Amino acid sequence: MKIELLNVRIFISKNTVVTDAIGNRRNEWKPFYTCYATVSGEAGKEQTDAGMVVDDSSIDFTIRWCKKAAEIDSTHFRVEFNGELYNIAAVDHMNYRRKSIKLSCEKVRR
Template sequence: MSVSDFNVRITLLTPKIEVDDIGNRRNKWDKFYECYASVSEIKPNEKEGRAVVYDDTQLSFTIRYSKEVSYLESTKLRVIFQNRKYEVIGIDYMHYQNKLIKIHTKRVEKWSK
C-alpha cells in the first residue's frame, strides 16, 4: 500500500480502571494510539425496528505496523472514526510480516461491557 492510501485519522482506545476517593472502581476507555488508516467497508447494514433505524455497518481499518500496536487484543480495543464508535470484531496481522495490521470493526451506539 502506498502512503496516500492512509487518508483517514482514527483513534484507538484501551480500557483503564479508575478508582475514586472512596475506592469505587469504574471502567473508562482512554486514548491509546492515534494514526492514519485506510478504510474499507465490509458490510453496510441498517435494520429497522419499532420506527428506529439501527446502523450495524462493519468497517475494516488498515494501519501500519509499529511497536505500539504490535500486541493489540480485540477484546481490549475500541476505535473512534469520524466521531463514531466502533467495537473491534477481530484483528488480522496480515501474515505476520510486520508491515500492516487490519482491524475489523462493527459500528455501535453504546460500548458493550
C-alpha cells in the same frame, strides 16, 4: 504498503479500570494511539429491532505495524473515526510480516 492510501486519521482508545478515592471501580476509555489508516470494506445495513431502526455498519481499517499497534486486541480497544465509535471485532496481523494490521470493526450502538 502504499503510504498514499493511508489517508484518514483514526483514534484508538483503551478500556481501563479506574479506582476512585473511596475504592469504587469503573471502566473508562483513555486515548491509546492515533495514526493514519486505509478504510475499506464499508458495509452498512439498517434493521428494525424492537420498533427502532438500528444501524449495523461494519468497516475495516488497515494501519501500519509498530510495537504500540501490535498490542491492540479486540477486547480492550475501540476505534474513533469521523466522530463515530467502532468496536474492534477482529485483529488481523496480515501473516505476521510486521508491515500492516487490519482492524475489522462494528459500529457501536448508542
